[in-house]
Each structure stands twice: as C-alpha cells, then as structure tokens.
Amino acid sequence: MGENKKKRYGMVIDLRRCVGCMSCQVTCKVENNVPFDDFRARVNIAERGTYPDVKRFFLPTLCNHCEEPPCVEVCPVGASYKREDGVVLVHEDRCIGCGYCIEACPYNARYLDPNLHVAQKCTFCVERIDNGLPPACVHNCMGKARIFGDLNDPESEVSKLLNSVPTEVLKPEMGTHPNVFYIMADFNGAVKKEG
Amino acid sequence: MDLNVLVQAVNPSPWKVFIPLYFYFTGLSAGSFILSSLSTVFGIKKFKPLALPSAVAALVLLVLAPVMLIADLGQPLRFLNVLNPAYFNPTSPISYGSWLLTFYPIATLIYIWLMVKGGASFSGKYAAQAAAQVAGTSEGDLASPADKKLKIMGMITIPLAVSVHAYTGFVFGVVKAKALWNTALMPGYFLTSAILSGVGLLVLVYLVLSKRRQATPDPVLLQSLANMMIGIIVLDLFWVISMWLVLGMGTEAARIAVRLELHDPLYLLGEIGAGMLVPLLILVPKRLKTKPGWLAVASVLVLFGVFIMRYSLVFTGVEASNLVSFF
Structure with a gap:
C-alpha cells in the first residue's frame, strides 16, 4: 500500500529538544x-507569562508548505505552485517579482531576492530531498529537534511522532493547514503553575 | 496571554511608494470616467461640459497607472506574463485586474473617439453653450444616433471603470495575513475615495479650463460637484469609523493595526484631517462653497487626502503585521 502512494512531505519540530543554537538558520543561509537581509529558516525567541512565572523559549520557523497556501492563491502568473508531494515552490523564470505572495504569507516566510529579483522561499531543500537526503536544517540540527519525512507513510518518523505525541501548527486560525508541526508549543505558552 | 517576542527576524516588505501611487492613479481614472458618464449615460445635462475633459483625464491617468505598477516589479520586463492566458490564476486579483487594466483604456479610447466624432456639443470649447443648455432642459440632443452610440459605449465602459478600481480593493481585501486589509469594506472604500479624488481633479481641471477661456465657471455645476464631494466624504468617514470600531474589537493583529493607525500623525492629520474634515468645513457653509477659489482649495486637499489614504493603508498594514508574531 505504502509503495505507490503519493508522497506528502512535512516536518515535525520538537521544541523540547531545541536549544536555540541557530545552526538551522546558519545552515539554511549557506545551503x-x-x-x-532575508531568511528562510530562522529561530525566533519569545517569552511568555508574567514574573515569576516566565518562560523563554525558542521557536524555529520555516515555510509551512501549507495545504491551502495563500501565496499560491494570489500569485498573478501561477509562478508559485504546490508540487505533487506538497512542497511549495516558485518558478524562478516565470515570477514577475510583484511581491504579492510575500505580503499574502501569514508567516512572513518569503522574500524578494535582491539579486534574482524574484520571490524566494524555503523549498525543503528540494534538490536534497529529491536525491534522498534530508533538508540541510534537519541534517545539521544538533539536538535532532527537526524531523523531516513523508506524512503519508505510516512508518516514517514524522508519522509516528504525529500519531503518538500531541502537536500544534502555527496560526491555525488562518485556515492554511500547515505541514510543519510543533511538539510542546502549547506547553511553552501555558506556564502558569498553580500552588 | 503575555507574549513578548524577543527575537523575530523579519523578511522586509518589497512594496515601495509606487504601489500606493498606482492605486491612486487608477482611482483617479475610474473616478473621472464615472463623472464623464454622468451626462453621456445618465443624461444629467449640467455635467456635460465635463464629459470630454474627464474622459481624457481618465485615459491619461490609466496610461500612467500601469507604469507605476511595472516600476515596482522585481522583473519589470516580465510584466507581459500577467497577460499570458496560460498563466492566468482565477484566485488572484492582480491576475484578473491586469486584464481589466488592458480592456478599460481601450474602451475609454473608443468612448472618447465616439464623443469627438459625435459632435461639438461635448467638446470643452463649447462649454458655455453646453452650460446654457442646462437652463433649457428640453434640448433632447441625447436622442441623436451618435449620442446613442456614445451612451451604449459608456454603459459598457462604466462596469469596466468600476471594476478596474474595485479590484484594487480586492487586492488588499483578500490578504488574510494583514489584519488591516482583510475586510470586505475595502473595495467599497477604494471605490468611493476613487470617485472623490476624481471629482476633486475635475473641479481643478474645470476651473483651469474656464480660466484659460476667460469664461466664468458655471455656478450650478460647481455647486453640484461640491455637494457630491460632501456626500462622498461623509460616506468615506462612515467606512473609516466602521473599520475603527470593527478592527478595534477584532483579533490581536487587528487591534494592533488600528492602534497603529490611530497613533499615526500622517493618517490622522493627512487623511482624516486635511483630506476629510477640512474639506467638509470648506464645502458645507454656503458662503465658501460658491467661491471657486475655496472650492479649488478643498479639491487639492481632497486629492492629497486620498493619496494619503492609499499610502497609509499600504504601509500601516505592512508595519502592523510585522508587530504581531509570525508564530
């Protein structure tokens, strides 16, 4: 069954393991x-709660490769598209650089490349995953907080995690249905301890 | 919940001042065209002296508008891609707007040609005679075949003029990432302020044309233009206050957006003050409204205010979304 089934790539980010080393951010820039000025993968830092119940946490982000990507919906020339396996990409030779997708992304995941003059974004390192390698940020994550794989394959590590651990997505109210899931983002929010 | 974002790297917004300029010019164009159609399509004869100058203004501004849009592209030479039917994206307002931007100037050109060919009664040179026709209402020259053709062409072009500007409202309205833009009021707000700026421009054009011909501007026409401005400014204020109230009670992003707007001196003094309240103060008292000089001042202020509306909407919207966490 799993053999000829369509792939659907996704990522699980385990915030329990993220130490904020920023290696994903640096690796992505290099790769x-x-x-x-711009970022595809980045590590955000935030704190929640009021003293003395404060928690500071790291929240790595990247393109969510949404099931309903607003950037693809608004592209006037169909240069932004969603591949069969769920990766959201940009036709670099078709993009006119109008910047509409950049404004339409609720996650600020896109930027206008100052050298290519077209919209650019995280591709899940498409040239690596097409050759069976994990994305660079996953490969270099020293805490193994980023886990990448096929969400349609029940035997993949991401599927097993999604089936066993509660996860969240970012900005679910936008109705974008992200394919990047977070473990324990809720815990980082709810820090109030009673008694 | 208290959430303090300590580090959040922001990918900068690519939109520059050309974007609000573009919206401004399309708005002026659509507004001018609607003014032109008042006499040719709706048969309100007192607007007849404006028919040709406003149609020409509509065409010139609409040639200027896409230039702004193309200037903002990262790849300006690829602008033809939006007119490639194979690349058409029905969910993208810019995609169908580009087609409107192509058809609307063509329709306006035919409309102007019909008007010029149709006879002298529309040409601005005979503005005085046309104004005189206002008094003698039973002129009946709209029944001539040339005018009928013009009326039909005008009827075809009005929906184009309306949608060419309303689509720019949808460009903002459909972006759910920006709380300030994501409202169904946007196309209406854009359209009314477009007509407002069109009236402002045409008041100035009419006054300049009258001065050059050493003719006294028709007081009835000026009066009705002034009344039109009052009505649309009140409508614009209604949109603005509706947005404050609804956004102010909205999500966190919406509240931040409206707070940012209400603390922005450019918005408060430029759009609300100079663009709406001061023109109202000039236009409402009868004493000032009848003086062409004051009317010109009000028109300049209105033109300025509508541009500030475009400008502040684009950049406050972007800035507000950057103040909210992206996660």
Whole structure:
C-alpha cells in the first residue's frame, strides 16, 4: 500500500529538544545562498507569562508548505505552485517579482531576492530531498529537534511522532493547514503553575 | 496571554511608494470616467461640459497607472506574463485586474473617439453653450444616433471603470495575513475615495479650463460637484469609523493595526484631517462653497487626502503585521 502512494512531505519540530543554537538558520543561509537581509529558516525567541512565572523559549520557523497556501492563491502568473508531494515552490523564470505572495504569507516566510529579483522561499531543500537526503536544517540540527519525512507513510518518523505525541501548527486560525508541526508549543505558552 | 517576542527576524516588505501611487492613479481614472458618464449615460445635462475633459483625464491617468505598477516589479520586463492566458490564476486579483487594466483604456479610447466624432456639443470649447443648455432642459440632443452610440459605449465602459478600481480593493481585501486589509469594506472604500479624488481633479481641471477661456465657471455645476464631494466624504468617514470600531474589537493583529493607525500623525492629520474634515468645513457653509477659489482649495486637499489614504493603508498594514508574531 505504502509503495505507490503519493508522497506528502512535512516536518515535525520538537521544541523540547531545541536549544536555540541557530545552526538551522546558519545552515539554511549557506545551503541556499540566502541574501544578507532575508531568511528562510530562522529561530525566533519569545517569552511568555508574567514574573515569576516566565518562560523563554525558542521557536524555529520555516515555510509551512501549507495545504491551502495563500501565496499560491494570489500569485498573478501561477509562478508559485504546490508540487505533487506538497512542497511549495516558485518558478524562478516565470515570477514577475510583484511581491504579492510575500505580503499574502501569514508567516512572513518569503522574500524578494535582491539579486534574482524574484520571490524566494524555503523549498525543503528540494534538490536534497529529491536525491534522498534530508533538508540541510534537519541534517545539521544538533539536538535532532527537526524531523523531516513523508506524512503519508505510516512508518516514517514524522508519522509516528504525529500519531503518538500531541502537536500544534502555527496560526491555525488562518485556515492554511500547515505541514510543519510543533511538539510542546502549547506547553511553552501555558506556564502558569498553580500552588 | 503575555507574549513578548524577543527575537523575530523579519523578511522586509518589497512594496515601495509606487504601489500606493498606482492605486491612486487608477482611482483617479475610474473616478473621472464615472463623472464623464454622468451626462453621456445618465443624461444629467449640467455635467456635460465635463464629459470630454474627464474622459481624457481618465485615459491619461490609466496610461500612467500601469507604469507605476511595472516600476515596482522585481522583473519589470516580465510584466507581459500577467497577460499570458496560460498563466492566468482565477484566485488572484492582480491576475484578473491586469486584464481589466488592458480592456478599460481601450474602451475609454473608443468612448472618447465616439464623443469627438459625435459632435461639438461635448467638446470643452463649447462649454458655455453646453452650460446654457442646462437652463433649457428640453434640448433632447441625447436622442441623436451618435449620442446613442456614445451612451451604449459608456454603459459598457462604466462596469469596466468600476471594476478596474474595485479590484484594487480586492487586492488588499483578500490578504488574510494583514489584519488591516482583510475586510470586505475595502473595495467599497477604494471605490468611493476613487470617485472623490476624481471629482476633486475635475473641479481643478474645470476651473483651469474656464480660466484659460476667460469664461466664468458655471455656478450650478460647481455647486453640484461640491455637494457630491460632501456626500462622498461623509460616506468615506462612515467606512473609516466602521473599520475603527470593527478592527478595534477584532483579533490581536487587528487591534494592533488600528492602534497603529490611530497613533499615526500622517493618517490622522493627512487623511482624516486635511483630506476629510477640512474639506467638509470648506464645502458645507454656503458662503465658501460658491467661491471657486475655496472650492479649488478643498479639491487639492481632497486629492492629497486620498493619496494619503492609499499610502497609509499600504504601509500601516505592512508595519502592523510585522508587530504581531509570525508564530
């Protein structure tokens, strides 16, 4: 059954394991030649709660490769598209650089490349995954907080995690149905301890 | 919940001042065209002296508008991609808007040609005679075949003019990532302020044309233009206050957006003050409204205010979304 089934790539980010080393952010910049001002993968830092019940946490983000991607919906020339396996990509030779997709992304995951003058974004390192390698940020995550795989394959590590551990997505109210899931983002939010 | 974002790297917004300029010019164009159609399609004869100048203004501004849009592209030479039927994306307002931007100037050109060919009564040179026709209401020259053709062409072009500007409202309205933009009021707000700026522009054009011909501007026409401005400004204020109230009670992102707007001196003094309240103060008292000089001042202020509306909407919307966490 699993053999000829369509692939659907996704990622699970385990915040229990993220130590905030920023290696995903740096690796991504090196691997994908990301310009100085822009980011595909990044590590956000936030704190929640009021003293003394405060928690500071790291929240790595990247393109969510949404099931209903707003960037693809608004692209006037169909340059942004969703591949069969769920990866959201940009036709670099078709993009006119209008920037509409960049404004339409609720996750600020896109940028206008100052050298190519077209919209650019996280591709899940498409040239690596097509050759059976994990994305660069996953490969270099020292805490193994980023787990990448096929969500349609019940034997993959991501599927097993999704089936056994509660997960969340970012901005679910946007109705974008992200394919990047977070473990324990809720815990980082709910820090109030009673008694 | 208290959430303090300590580090959040922001990918910068690519939109520059060309975007609000583009919306401004399409708005002016659509507004001018609707003014032109008042006499040719709806048969309100007192607007007849404006028919040709406003149609020409509509065409010139609509040639200027896409230039702004193309100037903002990362790949300006690829602008033809939006007109490639194979790349058409029905869910993208820019995609169908580009087709409207192509058909609307063509329709306006035919409309102007019909008007010029149709006879002298529409040409601005005979503005005085046309104004005189206002008094003698039973002129009946709209029944001539040339005018009928013009009326039909106008009827075809009005929906194009309306949608060419309303679509820019949808460009913003469909973006759910920006709380300030994501409202169904946006196309209406854009359209009314477009007509407002069109009236403002045409008041100035009419006054300049009258001055050059050393003719006294028709007081009835100026009066009704002033009344139109009052009505649309009140409608615009209604949109604005509706947005404050609804966004102010909305999600966190919406509240941040409206708070940012209400703390922005450019928005408060430029759009609300100089663009709406001061023109109202000039236009409402009868004493000032009848003076062409004051009317011109109100028109300049209105033109300025509508541009500030476009400008502040684009950049406050972007800034507000950057203040909310992306996660």
